[in-house]
């Protein structure tokens with residue numbers, strides 16, 4: 001997720017852009033840039049790293065008079081975080097900023113290179129500005145050229161373009177990535193969310209997918225596939241703190257709701273019509289690899305455990321999972337035909353980083369699954385796949401876990417394609433299920449209020465068991481960790497088949513058991529495990545598509561034949577349960593006691 005800002009008007013532009021980007025830095029900050037056209041002067045500045053580096057670069061610059069301007073803070077999806085890859089991207093006389101992924105950029109880039117266009121960056125975005133100028137060099141009509149450009153883009157984009165060919169206009173288009181327009185008298189603002197323009201604009205219009213147009217002379221002309229359209233503005237929120245959370249009470253809550261959208265970002269350009277592709281991976285990454293070892297901590301360890309079931313079941317490749325802090329000191333036996341995968345949201349976890357270095361010293365090939373490009377773990381790895389969850393501000397991980405799990409599911413299929421262990425029928429089923437995932441992550445109007453009501457019954461007791469089988473055992477571990485982290489109540493994730501080997505001794509009315517009971521995987525087995533607990537008076541919260549009468553509480557989920565869709569839906573239920581219990585206990589949901597977002601110490 002990147003951050004976009006635009007401004008058309010007579011106020012000083014640099015500060016408007018930089019202040020706006022500051023508010024968007026949570027969306028991504030591996031590089032940033034601004035471009036301004038005024039009095040026929042074209043100015044642009046870019047800097048790698050945090051926004052303060054761009055402020056430093058522009059400290060002696062000040063814009064005066066009427067002009068158009070755009071800015072961008074980048075969350076790398078294509079191409080490393082470098083100045084060349086930073087937006088705005090420039091053609092001969094135009095600039096563009098973009099959030100999203102142009103899925104057909106390689107095809108467009110090839111066409112443009114055949115026409116002699118020289119690309120400076122590795123990004124998909126640069127195709128937009130060169131395509132615009134190719135069109136404009138033919139028809140000499142900026143508006144028509146912009147329309148022709150947008151018409152050729154596939155994928156997700158929120159984009160702003162300014163050009164010396166029409167120096168009083170900002171062109172815009174939105175499809176799949178967020179963007180809004182702010183108004184204040186004759187000034188016009190553009191932004192990825194409303195925080196950057198609070199205190200500047202007074203009214204706002206939230207663009208819909210497929211809408212595009214231009215801003216000129218303080219007015220906005222809006223179009224969609226059916227032609228020009230009218231639109232109504234609404235009053236802009238004035239509380240910046242609330243706006244950063246987009247109206248949610250906590251960043252964690254916002255991030256739970258964001259999971260459906262970011263999952264689209266995670267899959268974009270990877271889940272293709274008939275296969276999985278990772279253009280960032282060398283095709284020979286898995287050559288001569290006969291087993292996989294995954295190493296991680298905490299929640300990332302749970303996505304790793306989930307992946308082990310998927311790699312063995314789909315890719316037919318042995319997969320072991322290690323807790324990084326244990327792995328480092330166990331004198332592990334390592335073989336060079338092992339692919340060593342590390343998973344880390346922050347990319348800075350000390351134990352995981354050190355484990356990676358150990359594996360590399362032993363000659364293993366390494367791959368990291370990470371949410372922060374250019375982080376230590378990414379830089380240390382031979383290859384990396386970014387989860388594209390956007391910055392996760394809640395210390396308790398939610399969307400990072402969901403996107404890690406999706407990347408690992410895609411990887412399992414990618415390996416199966418490479419090793420030809422998946423037939424076309426199963427591949428089609430897996431791809432269809434993946435495409436349904438964003439829907440399984442949507443939170444319908446009834447489930448959240450239900451979890452809020454339910455949570456009042458789980459504020460005491462001598463602890464919780466979260467139980468599940470197979471893929472749902474790692475999910476049970478994750479559900480227990482989420483609850484522990486933000487409620488400070490004791491909770492354990494356990495394989496449901498193991499309860500009778502000791503833990504069931506704890507069963508009584510004060511023992512709360514959250515049972516993950518998917519219909520698509522070993523339902524009868526898990527059901528009998530839960531019945532054993534009910535028979536001993538344990539208090540059971542059953543999460544299942546199938547009503548379970550013995551439970552004290554029951555949360556109905558959607559039956560779907562693919563276990564991963566049940567997995568993601570039940571994941572949301574356990575996240576909301578932890579959130580609402582924590583809220584009732586009055587805890588700091590986003591910054592729980594004793595924790596840190598990135599554990600960079602042993």
Ligand code: AGP
Nearest residue numbers: 298299300344345346349396397
């Ligand atoms: C997850 O909710 C916790 N904050 C914690 O377990 C975290 O997953 C762990 O510290 C690993 O962090 P990483 O993914 O950044 O490596």
